[in-house]
Amino acid sequence: MLDKIGIAKRIAREVRDGMYINLGIGIPTLVANYIPSSINVVLQSENGLLGIGPFPTEAEVDPDLINAGKQTITMMPGSALFSSAESFAMIRSGKVDLTILGAMEVSEQGDIANWKVPGKMVKGMGGAMDLVASAKHIIVAMQHCSKEGASKLLPSCTLPITGLRCVKRIVSDMAVVDILPGGGFKLLERAPGVTVDDIKKATAGKLIVEGEIPEMTL
Amino acid sequence: MINKVVADADEAVRDIPDQAVLMLGGFGLCGIPENAIAALLRKGVKGLTCISNNAGVDDFGIGLMLKTRQVKKMISSYVGENAEFERQLLSGELEVELIPQGTLAERVRAGGAGIPAFFTPAGVGTEVAAGKETRDFDGKIYLMERWLRADFSLVKAWKGDTAGNLIYRGTARNFNPMMAAAGKVTIAEVEELVPVGQLDPNHIHTPGIYVHRIFQGRGYEKRIEQRTTRKS
Numbered sequence A: 001m002l003d004k005i006g007i008a009k010r011i012a013r014e015v016r017d018g019m020y021i022n023l024g025i026g027i028p029t030l031v032a033n034y035i036p037s038s039i040n041v042v043l044q045s046e047n048g049l050l051g052i053g054p055f056p057t058e059a060e061v062d063p064d065l066i067n068a069g070k071q072t073i074t075m076m077p078g079s080a081l082f083s084s085a086e087s088f089a090m091i092r093s094g095k096v097d098l099t100i101l102g103a104m105e106v107s108e109q110g111d112i113a114n115w116k117v118p119g120k121m122v123k124g125m126g127g128a129m130d131l132v133a134s135a136k137h138i139i140v141a142m143q144h145c146s147k148e149g150a151s152k153l154l155p156s157c158t159l160p161i162t163g164l165r166c167v168k169r170i171v172s173d174m175a176v177v178d179i180l181p182g183g184g185f186k187l188l189e190r191a192p193g194v195t196v197d198d199i200k201k202a203t204a205g206k207l208i209v210e211g212e213i214p215e216m217t218l
Numbered sequence B: 001m002i003n004k005v006v007a008d009a010d011e012a013v014r015d016i017p018d019q020a021v022l023m024l025g026g027f028g029l030c031g032i033p034e035n036a037i038a039a040l041l042r043k044g045v046k047g048l049t050c051i052s053n054n055a056g057v058d059d060f061g062i063g064l065m066l067k068t069r070q071v072k073k074m075i076s077s078y079v080g081e082n083a084e085f086e087r088q089l090l091s092g093e094l095e096v097e098l099i100p101q102g103t104l105a106e107r108v109r110a111g112g113a114g115i116p117a118f119f120t121p122a123g124v125g126t127e128v129a130a131g132k133e134t135r136d137f138d139g140k141i142y143l144m145e146r147w148l149r150a151d152f153s154l155v156k157a158w159k160g161d162t163a164g165n166l167i168y169r170g171t172a173r174n175f176n177p178m179m180a181a182a183g184k185v186t187i188a189e190v191e192e193l194v195p196v197g198q199l200d201p202n203h204i205h206t207p208g209i210y211v212h213r214i215f216q217g218r219g220y221e222k223r224i225e226q227r228t229t230r231k232s
Helices: A004-012 A027-034 A084-092 A128-134 A196-202 B034-043 B062-067 B083-090 B101-113 B176-182
Strands: A020-023 A042-045 A049-052 A075-081 A098-102 A105-107 A138-142 A169-172 A175-179 A185-190 B021-024 B048-051 B071-076 B095-098 B117-120 B134-137 B140-146 B150-161 B183-194 B213-216
Touching: A004 A027, A004 A138, A004 A169, A020 A027, A027 A098, A027 A138, A042 A084, A084 A128, A084 B101, A084 B176, A098 A128, A128 B101, A185 A196, B021 B176, B034 B062, B034 B150, B034 B183, B048 B062, B062 B071, B062 B083, B101 B117, B101 B140, B101 B176, B150 B176, B176 B183
Parallel strands: A020 A042, A020 A098, A098 A138, A138 A169, B021 B048, B021 B150, B048 B071, B071 B095, B150 B183, B183 B213
Antiparallel strands: A042 A049, A049 A075, A169 A175, A175 A185, B117 B140, B134 B140
């Protein structure tokens, strides 16, 4: 099984040179720490920045510079600042190459639910619905099962939907799976110490297993 | 040049009535009109509809106006940092409309650009789409969304001149430029107010035509929600 850092490290291996990337809050934010320095990417913050840099030192803290999680940040050389309208214009028009975000549920059709749990506090969708509706490539970072052991990879989502048929790949604490264009979770890799049987038991949606499934490398 | 300067926040918000529809710039607590919010608290105006990406925190930003029960309705994309907000929402005291952030930004932009409606893919197949027209363009389904406009827009900029031209700083720009354009009356507060001719026209983000009143703000707290630092 992978911990949060492990999931972030595995997702970092999906990153290619020259990509513009939007990272969601939580595990996706950690991905930035594990992108090799030989790879040049630009991180987009939907509140109006291309070129997110590392967290500031205490002396560098600037209240006018935050990321979408409201954390203080710095800017990389070559950054650009813009309005929220322009930020979502570049998202909607498909200029952002990769979106990495968390999920509470994903269906075997690629539907994602990550914004609302009815009856509990409703915080709002933020930019998630815009991102999933328009991103060219979406990778979801998530736990395979709930704390109670219920699968989060389902035939169809039970929670309110964030977007339909949009998730392409999932990196969970147990596995890497792709969502096939015709539906179904295709198993690509196992997490260290996890068997194909473990993944079958933890996946309520249709799991497709073909040939030997390698253990992932981080 | 037309002079749009008013003395202070109290004068700027003097004629905002009960039941007004307001836009307030900012993302989280970054780039919010701190002085105008404080003046609205002093004025005690009630029944407000506030269009703002977030609703502040319990003791800062719009959260202060929630505490005094001055807000009737919030139109936002994310409101997760505010316990008083949660209490009022669950008790039914506060009406809330949640909108995808990009749709919110574009609805405000459309309001300031004279475009009554547009189509976006965000929210298709979700509860956001309920009751809205959808249409197929080139094989993809889109949702029709309407413009948003306000009686008063309250924006915050870094620098401004007496003609109302504005320059924002960092990610404090966010919703401010679109909201400046979408207000019937737009009130801008700035950290530094300068005479006309002092700002380079090449660097203006919001042209003064959108701004009706401008004042130099005082005592900016610029509170940080998530102070996150590295060692060295």
